[in-house]
Amino acid sequence: MHVNMDGQGPLHAQLTRALKAAMFAGRLGEGGRLPATRQLARELGLSRNTVLAAYEQLRAEGFVRGQVGSGSFVTPPVKPEALPSPAQVEHPPQSAFARRGRRFHDHATMPGRATPGMRYAFSYGVPYTNPALTTAWARELGRAAAYTPPNYPMTQGLPALREAVCDYLARRRGVRAAPADVLIVAGTQQAMALTARVLLDVGESAVLEEPHYTAMREVLQIHGAQVEAVEVDAHGLRLDRLPAAPPKLVCVTPSHQFPSGVVMSLERRLELLAYASRHDCWIFEDDYDGEFRYDAQPLAALRSLDRDGRVVYVGTFSKALFPSLRLGYLVMPPGLQRDYLNAKWQDDFGSSAIEQAALANFMADGGFERHLRRAGRALLERRGALLAALSRELGDALHVADSRAGMHLVAWLRRADPEQGNALILAAREKGLDLYSIAPYYQRPPPQAGLLMGFASMSVAEIEQAVQVFATCMRERGLA
């Protein structure tokens, strides 16, 4: 009898696999008798115990029946065919959720995605990190692993982390929240998904800013929301342009509009809150990079002005630390805490406890604030270098919509329409420079070409070199 042993793992396991393969291949027919254990052991040069263990395993799995001594028979239902391999056909979507996922989540044009092999990239979403942070974080993780209990974490998040977040919010964002109001989430993405589930039924309407964070639109659309993007002016979302039928949810980035950089004025904030109370709608306040400001403290959040419990306030550690961490927080409206906790529970029970404990300690120890100060200084310098280089090299060929906050700015190409802008991006890639159009961040793309320019992940020298390449491309294409 021929059996193919694959040399991986214990001999009895190899033999079990080989015998199964022989059955599936039809070399051990239906109802067929397996060789006696002594005989097979001799044939294969194995100990009898090895063969006995393999037969026992086949018996336990139901592949053979019979008792030791009276012979082992292949169980009838196993048809002598080839080893199965699942069919490779793509199925139609099996749920409305899956159908909307295929329709609305556009892998191909996920904005901000870096092109591989580029020498320079003005990418947005990779924050400032440095070896000190890496070292500190490795140390915190190692420490937290030593004392974090192994059991299921609290769904709402570790109390120590929620306390540290409240302290941070009070000091740096003017948000007064109690640990009981805070839900630890797997980044802003989970905060959005939970909010869509808790607040929206299929067909209900949600308003986004125009331009806006594309993933927010896709998450809402995947949940079946009717999404409308409403223009932003110099004071923030234009409430006078809201649809006649009030939406159920309004998603805003008041402290630093994404991606335009506008700060929502106090008047507009109070108007929006009054609108939400009047029309029984909800506000998603995405404070994604309020840590980094270059003129004054972070502005007071909508949540801190909210008397009616209408604001879902969301912050993330993706910008303040790094996005591979997947941790953020959500300040729940008092009237919906139970629903948010249920939604988080059904999603994943709760976020990873060791990372939460490490972060709580990093915040309580002051390491987090030290990193923020260091990052803030570096970002200030990099932003200054980018602004100076753009002004020096390209002057009035660009209109830079500076924002005094965050990790990116928006540069409009005065002499380029969108098509010329796209041609420029392709030409820059030829020279090893990755540029990012602002168009995907619009529901109705603007008539002018614009770029979203992240400056957090390049050094000052790299920024200056990258701007040189950028300027060369602009000149070659007659845009500067």
Add this chain to the structure above:
Amino acid sequence: MHVNMDGQGPLHAQLTRALKAAMFAGRLGEGGRLPATRQLARELGLSRNTVLAAYEQLRAEGFVRGQVGSGSFVTPPVKPEALPSPAQVEHPPQSAFARRGRRFHDHATMPGRATPGMRYAFSYGVPYTNPALTTAWARELGRAAAYTPPNYPMTQGLPALREAVCDYLARRRGVRAAPADVLIVAGTQQAMALTARVLLDVGESAVLEEPHYTAMREVLQIHGAQVEAVEVDAHGLRLDRLPAAPPKLVCVTPSHQFPSGVVMSLERRLELLAYASRHDCWIFEDDYDGEFRYDAQPLAALRSLDRDGRVVYVGTFSKALFPSLRLGYLVMPPGLQRDYLNAKWQDDFGSSAIEQAALANFMADGGFERHLRRAGRALLERRGALLAALSRELGDALHVADSRAGMHLVAWLRRADPEQGNALILAAREKGLDLYSIAPYYQRPPPQAGLLMGFASMSVAEIEQAVQVFATCMRERGLA
């Protein structure tokens, strides 16, 4: 002028907060003029720069207007009322999802939840851990933190971890999967939630085993599925009891039925696969603790017999390592990969990269297998101690449905109805022993009292002492 500074953080920030509080409290009326900076600085004993910084901040946030030198005025829209604090009313659920969450997720009776302050607990769900694992894991995390890129992780999971999982599945579970088939998820809970979204529309039907994992039922119900629990016999799910209208999804635990311990026979497995192909339905195979068997190798998975691509195979590291980790994996049916990836993307973009990298390295290095062997030996010993102590102390007062796998067994109280069983559980708590009824794991609870007894997290000595307490309670209540 009276301002209350709270002593927290920089002086200018304290002053900003105090001035805002004064405005909200009506002490600085609408259109009112703020004191000149020099004057306020003198009054409060602050430097003029501190006051200037606070005024600048209030201006940036829109609370005051006017220029330095010409006076600063409180901006009209700020009404002189008390500092806002969101209303504490509970809202009605805002979506059908939230409504079902409130209805079906029963915080009060979450089974297996440990009672605080107990000396002994036969709790299920806390696995075997030891200082060697803690040390190894701390080291792996520290290492991985040093080389894991900070940017957003791949939605599908780190390639190195998916490769390690495939290798492990092939060697230990008989599942052949390619890294492209594997999705890294935040534990079984996320695997269930993703599956509910990808496969089920509201009102579609799903079958669970009876008894079953309660969280699975709740997740399906929260997603609006019509859930039916179908009896399990000595060979697994009774296919002859499936509802007349075929369900869209069948959820099973073939390698170790939870919580009964039954192993699904090969015949039943092949029948179930044929049923799924015939009726165009899907199988969720939850292989939650297949790592630990006490007689033979883990049984071959349904997925390894699946020719038609109907099986969603799910494994978790909550049992093999520990549940605070929140990592698991899902082998996607080939025809639904895009939908699972979309669903994971919208949920959280992807799981935490450092923990994935640490786990990939732990698996590749052999540390994971070493831990599994050590845990397997410890569990074998603890299980043996529990079985021996129960038999010695309680003899035929119990029927132990032994299962030769996993980290728990089921003990039926021969002389107790459910009410007597609940009274016993309360009496045991008085003596510092936490016992867990099996009733919550049933849709239609059985007429007899039964206990789910986890043995992974107590030492042999603790198990023996806990059984003594248990036996005393049984005798005192006339049940033994």
